Amino acid sequence: MTRYSIFSLARNALAHRPNWARAWRSPDPRPAYDVVIVGGGGHGLATAYYLAKEHGVSNIAVLEKGWLGGGNTGRNTTVIRSNYLWDESAHLYEKALQLYEGLSQELNFNIMLSQRGVLNLVHNEHDLKEMSRRVRAIRLNGIDSEMLDRQAVKAEIPVINISPQVRYPILGASIQRRGGVARHDAVAWGFARAADARGVDIVQNCEVTGIDVANGRVRGLQTSRGAIAAKQVGLVAAGHSSVLAAMAGLRLPIDSHPLQALVSEPIKPVLDTVVMSNTVHVYLSQSDKGELVIGAGIDGYNSYAQRGSFQIIESQMGALLELFPSFSRLRMLRQWGGIVDVCPDASPIVGKTPVEGLYLNCGWGTGGFKATPGSGWAFAHTIAQDRPHALNAPFTLERFGTGALIDEHGAAAVAH
């Protein structure tokens, strides 16, 4: 692997013909592996990377039915934060944020992490009390979080409308200054390149069509590129998790929904932070190219179509203009959808399954990108040790039977 540095950049910039090596190989799948990860998004690639690096597993494949990071990894709005109310969530997302903070150096790949701060706006008295409580709970977990009053919000975001003469006036906000954005493609590519360098086979255009189970133990996979035997299999397929789990005879508490996002035409720098509002329900940031990146809630029906209905983005635009009337003449450049795997308690499932050797990492719903390295790190531990790490131990499939739910609906800093 060519190490990226100022010297390799200069060498290739000055060369008559640049000689960049491919960032990762494109091998044919071998007939058998120790561990096969199904799903070549950020979470799957991170799992493979940490399995190889932290646990010394060398014989790993990542199978991806499309192209790397072409699912939700490349379709989210790139927001990273760890300001969760419940301890279980706070610890897991904070681990992810800490890994993100060192990830460009660790992977030798610039993920363009920009810790520009994430604001969660408050629009009524109830929000204000609830947000104050949440900020204190988050601080008790050692995570940075503070309250801003109305004028301080205006100072952070001069373009925002804080007039009291609107339907949902802004009364204040919480802010996590370590939160921000990162380039989502780079996260997938960085993990892919680093995993490949440690010998992981990344196989694209390889769709899993069946899971072989015998005597309660996983034996391997049927794929569009032939049968592959495996001692351990990790399913990290986001919106398609229910489809894959059904191949092993498992039912999941998951519904797959479209989540839409859109970007505006590029404009000069106007917003240097991330703004989220639960009450009017929109969140946005400005990309380095100058586009406003805008997201909101899911479509209400089940879908695998990676597109949604128009009235969802229409209401999203209404919410945007409530906060920023000056954006009213901006044109929207493009719009897309991803399929998110929503759990009843809006928390993920990361752990073992009733099938020996089969592990599940899914249910991240609308907020998986921010968890990518932490999810991979904890899931790699779960597969290598055949038991969950303390960080993901509460996030079992069994919690739906025991009742130990981690109810982030409403408790999370954004509606789902």
Next chain:
Amino acid sequence: MLLISCPWCGQRDESEFTCGGEAHIQRPPDPDALSDPEWADYLFMRTNPKGRHRERWCHTHGCGRWFNVERHTLTHDIISVYRMGEGPADDGDGDPS
């Protein structure tokens, strides 16, 4: 955007409706007799298919009544609409339910 035929009001825009999720989930007749995993299956587990899906919809901003829709989750095609308590029209797939 979906165009949905309410059995009472006729064809209306999707924005008038609310999707209530998977249809035909029977409440267990004797909940006390169930184990925790069986109760969890009733309460939380869903088929979530990639393909034909039978689901409940409510005409929230219309007549306010619930009904069933059979819809394809990849194409979004609406295959049939039928009232509560009824089964879908025979779709010729050999599956009587």
